[in-house]
Amino acid sequence: MEKKDINWSELGFGYIKTELRFEAVYTNGKWSKGELIESEIIQVHEGAPALHYSQECFEGLKAQTAKDGRVLLFRPEMNAKRLIKSAERILMPVVPEDLFLEAVHQTVKANYAWIPPYGSGASLYIRPMLIGVADNLGLSPAKEFIFRVFVSPVGPYYKGGGVSLISLAVSDIDRAAPNGTGSHKIGANYAGGLLATQKAKELGANEALYLDAAEKKYLEEAGSANVLVAMTNNRFVTPKSKAILPSVTRISLMQLAEQEIGLAIEERPIHLQNEIKEFIEVAACGTAAVLSPVSKIWFKNRWFNFYDNGQSVGPIMQQLYHLLTQIQKGEIEDKYKWTQEVVI
Numbered sequence: 001m002e003k004k005d006i007n008w009s010e011l012g013f014g015y016i017k018t019e020l021r022f023e024a025v026y027t028n029g030k031w032s033k034g035e036l037i038e039s040e041i042i043q044v045h046e047g048a049p050a051l052h053y054s055q056e057c058f059e060g061l062k063a064q065t066a067k068d069g070r071v072l073l074f075r076p077e078m079n080a081k082r083l084i085k086s087a088e089r090i091l092m093p094v095v096p097e098d099l100f101l102e103a104v105h106q107t108v109k110a111n112y113a114w115i116p117p118y119g120s121g122a123s124l125y126i127r128p129m130l131i132g133v134a135d136n137l138g139l140s141p142a143k144e145f146i147f148r149v150f151v152s153p154v155g156p157y158y159k160g161g162g163v164s165l166i167s168l169a170v171s172d173i174d175r176a177a178p179n180g181t182g183s184h185k186i187g188a189n190y191a192g193g194l195l196a197t198q199k200a201k202e203l204g205a206n207e208a209l210y211l212d213a214a215e216k217k218y219l220e221e222a223g224s225a226n227v228l229v230a231m232t233n234n235r236f237v238t239p240k241s242k243a244i245l246p247s248v249t250r251i252s253l254m255q256l257a258e259q260e261i262g263l264a265i266e267e268r269p270i271h272l273q274n275e276i277k278e279f280i281e282v283a284a285c286g287t288a289a290v291l292s293p294v295s296k297i298w299f300k301n302r303w304f305n306f307y308d309n310g311q312s313v314g315p316i317m318q319q320l321y322h323l324l325t326q327i328q329k330g331e332i333e334d335k336y337k338w339t340q341e342v343v344i
């Protein structure tokens with residue numbers, strides 16, 4: 001099968017229309033079987049709860065071409081489970097894991113020509129989404145729902161690409177309340193963060209970095225990625241909070257840090273002001289961000305620089321980036337059984 005004529009290595013992180021997407025609908029209490037369709041447009045009623053009250057949740061994962069040509073997904077069952085949790089939190093019918101995985105496999109396979117080749121630095125981003133549709137003016141759950149999966153070839157999320165350095169700016173805007181929806185991947189969490197991202201960019205940073213909303217002391221996460229910190233004494237720490245998204249990438253990297261590099265991993269509250277002096281290497285991580293080393297953080301009206309005064313990528317983050325991406329691209333043995341092949 002021919003690939004599209006695209007300059008894969010020049011791709012940024014944006015939407016490119018591909019031929020086919022998967023759609024299933026939920027009416028009268030049950031899901032349709034689902035099918036591949038051509039149109040990228042979704043027609044919904046003007047009274048749809050997705051439009052007014054953000055009754056919407058979504059996922060993000062990637063397919064990559066391995067060295068031997070196989071097409072690999074990374075831990076897609078974790079995305080399926082997270083979408084179930086998101087749906088339950090905002091009173092939507094869950095998409096059964098089987099339907100989720102079937103939709104992802106079918107959509108990736110149907111758009112084979114759009115999957116970036118091995119070694120291009122690009123991948124196929126997969127966006128499953130679940131929206132509440134049909135008329136409903138009052139504040140109550142929708143009566144009908146659409147589950148859709150579309151894909152787009154993408155390059156690096158942050159400019160620079162690969163394992164290049166980014167910077168973060170601590171935001172005075174809160175992302176998520178302690179007992180709110182921050183740990184779920186729902187659209188409502190993101191609109192409120194657009195202003196924080198804009199302010200961070202005005203300061204010259206790539207993204208906003210949030211503190212906990214209750215005390216404004218503890219590190220939470222970045223706008224679209226979790227954070228990791230290599231600290232003194234071999235410690236490798238990630239924030240513990242009820243309000244952050246449980247990132248598939250972070251869970252995987254923490255395991256690699258412990259089992260492959262032998263670091264002492266900790267998931268606990270990180271008091272930014274008290275502990276920032278002990279930060280040696282910092283990174284943002286996620287499906288889109290992969291592992292992006294953080295050179296500096298804007299906090300209390302000044303920049304704090306990390307490894308090599310923010311000039312280069314530290315050895316721990318470098319090593320973790322390579323381990324993760326080598327597994328994702330089938331370059332080393334997948335001993336944790338994290339990848340899943342899409343049979344083309």
Ligand SMILES: Cc1ncc(COP(=O)(O)O)c(C=O)c1O
Pocket residue numbers: 060221222223224225226245246247248249250285286287288
């Ligand atoms: C707010 C937020 N945190 C973290 C992540 C990373 O999660 P994952 O590694 O599952 O992609 C994402 C999405 O990529 C996100 O939107």
